[in-house]
Amino acid sequence: MANRSLFKKKLLPYWLILPTVIALIIFTLYPLISGLFYSFTDIKFIGAKANWVGLDNYIALIKGTVGSARFFAQSFWQTIEWTISVVGGQFILGLITALLLNRDFFGKSAFSILIMIPWTIPSVVMSLTWQWLYDPFYGLINFYLKKWGFIEKYVTWVGQPNSEIWPQVIVGIWRGVPFMTLMLLSGLKAIDKELYEAAKVDGANTLQQFIHITLPSLKTIIVINLMLTTMWWWNSFDIQKIMSPVNSLGYKASTLPILAWYESFQWKHLGKGAAISIISLLVLLVIMIDRVRQEMRSVKE
Amino acid sequence: MMQIKKRHLANFGKNVFCYALLIAITIFCIFPIAWIFKTSFETPQFIRNPNIQWIPLKFTLENYKSVLNNPNAMIGKSFMNSLIVSLISTVISLLITTMAGYALSRWNFHGKNTLNVYLLLVNMVPGTLILISMFIILNKLHLINTHIGLILFYISTGLTLATWMLKGYFDSIPVDIEEQAMIDGADRMTVIRKIIMPLAAPGIFATGAYIFLKNWNEYMAASTILQKSELRTLSVQIVNFMGFQRVEWGPIMAYSVIVMIPSSVLFIIAQKKMVAGLTAGFSK
Incomplete structure (x- = not known):
């Protein structure tokens, strides 16, 4: 399409992308590079002087000797655990929901709208609401778990320094199911129905159809989706921040973004906060590098 | 006969199973919302009822009144702050990314691949890293504790998604329409203004809605850059309000209802187009 004669104009496209490119440089590339610079300095708080300290911040974090650095390794593994379980949970539930919604049945549009709701509410409201659901005295979740015999007495699920991360994982899954569902559903709708008819004629059962037709047809959309959701949830902040205890040092369920934020803005070690973020970015990059490379290749084609 | 009956039965069983599964997932998705509404209409003593019931024992609007009158809630002020910041940053994002999306x-131009890959990679950069650098820069420019500072941050986070979605919408408009018009003698600017923009308008609106909601709901930067209560946006104000209230869940849930209704309505209106744009943008 882009090769057609009328679109061979030389300069217009460059003018059109110029504002975006300038904005990207000012608002993303420059902060990225200056953040990298600050991670090699001892800058403590806003307006303080930044002295070059080389790799000191990184070494301190990895050795785990000072301040919040003690909690770096813990947050690091927690981030991996958090991302895998949230994205995995969203994907499985989202795929099931999309498959269910891809059939014709009574009440389909009502279900579609209801299932979308977790996506529409502000993340702050969501986090507060789940905190109320997890309430240790009058919470809905404690009530039903006790009633159904899963717990003996009421549990304090979140908000304590030693709280586990998985109650928050459930919130993350809850949040992300609609987006996954909608994306996968749009992929399912694009699959040619005749493929299934042909498979039925050949005697393939539902499971075989799913494995040999549905999954391969969805491959692109699944890959892109998992890639983006992994990036987003790796860096997610709101749920963990709001559900964590205020000002708590060494919060057990914290992830790297939370640690970086506390380090920078609560404990006023901007340099170390930047170093945490840079390590977080590098690890994510390593996890993603294969996919990104393939993406680059497919873009070039 | 038997076989047909059997298949009917199997189909029936399958349908029941699917409905049951779907209903279970739907309940998982909406019970917290139902609980927000229920709590917001409940009187303080019954919120602390050790038994759970889904209909308020004594229906009351007390929580709403107390939130609207509470000076710590600052709903009106925060609402205006959110509106100003989200609207301005969305308009600026749209203005610059619409052009890029179209291009x-x-x-095909030099650097197109680089731009595409960069747009993908930017999603990996932790918000905290951008926030740290932006904070230092904003401080040098004396823009901490100003709405302009927050607007600048939101422009940075809106760029990638907006460009992607808009490219997706423009891709869905056949290029033939433009070619025909230009063969008929119209110049490009006229074609863009008279033909492309009207066709792309729903897509541009949906992108705007998505960016607007993202900014409207944003918490991390808003809570860091704006520290004065009269500047706070709704999402920060409600968390702050919760600090004042000390787990008085009735007013907090009433506040939540007030905060979430406008954004949910906008979301549902723009939803179909938004998803179309996201999928088109991502899968190419």
Whole structure:
């Protein structure tokens, strides 16, 4: 399409992308590079002087000797655990929901709208609401778990320094199911129905159809989706921040973004906060590098 | 006969199973919302009822009144702050990314691949890293504790998604329409203004809605950059309000209802187009 004669104009496209490119440089590339610079300095708080300290911040974090650095390794593994379980949970539930919604049945549009709701509410409201659901005295979740015999007495699920991360994982899954569902559903709708008819004629059962037709047809959309959701949830902040205890040092369920934020803005070690973020970015990059490379290749084609 | 009956039965069983599964997932998705509404209409003593019931024992609007009158809630002020910041940052994002989306959709040019890959990679950069650098820069420019500072941050986070979605919408408009018009003698600017923009308008609106909601709901930067209560946006104000209230869940849930209704309505209106744009943008 882009090769057609009328679109061979030389300069217009460059003018059109110029504002975006300038904005990207000012608002993303420059902060990225200056953040990298600050991670090699001892800058403590806003307006303080930044002295070059080389790799000191990184070494301190990895050795785990000072301040919040003690909690770096813990947050690091927690981030991996958090991302895998949230994205995995969203994907499985989202795929099931999309498959269910891809059939014709009574009440389909009502279900579609209801299932979308977790996506529409502000993340702050969501986090507060789940905190109320997890309430240790009058919470809905404690009530039903006790009633159904899963717990003996009421549990304090979140908000304590030693709280586990998985109650928050459930919130993350809850949040992300609609987006996954909608994306996968749009992929399912694009699959040619005749493929299934042909498979039925050949005697393939539902499971075989799913494995040999549905999954391969969805491959692109699944890959892109998992890639983006992994990036987003790796860096997610709101749920963990709001559900964590205020000002708590060494919060057990914290992830790297939370640690970086506390380090920078609560404990006023901007340099170390930047170093945490840079390590977080590098690890994510390593996890993603294969996919990104393939993406680059497919873009070039 | 038997076989047909059997298949009917199997089909029936399958349908029941699917309905049951779907209903279970739907309940998982909406019970917290139902609980927000229920709590917001409940009187303080019954919120602390050790038994759970889904209909308020004594229906009351007390929580709403107390939130609207509470000086710590500052709903009106925060609402205006959110509106100003989200609206301005969305308009600026749209203005610059619409052009880029159109260019990416219609031309091959040097650096196009680099731009595409960069747009993908930017999603990996932790918000905290951008926030740290932006904070230092904003401080040098004396823009901490100003709405302009927050607007600048939101422009940075809106760029990638907006460009992607808009490219997706422009891709869905056939290039033939433009070619025909230009063969008929119209110049490009006229074509863009008279033909492309009207066709792309729903897509541009949906992108705007998505960016607007993202900014409207944003918490991390808003809570860091704006520290004065009269500047706070709704999402920060409600968390702050919760600090004042000390787990008085009735007013907090009433506040939540007030905060979430406008954004949910906008979301549901723009939803179909938004998803179309996201999928088109991502899968190419």
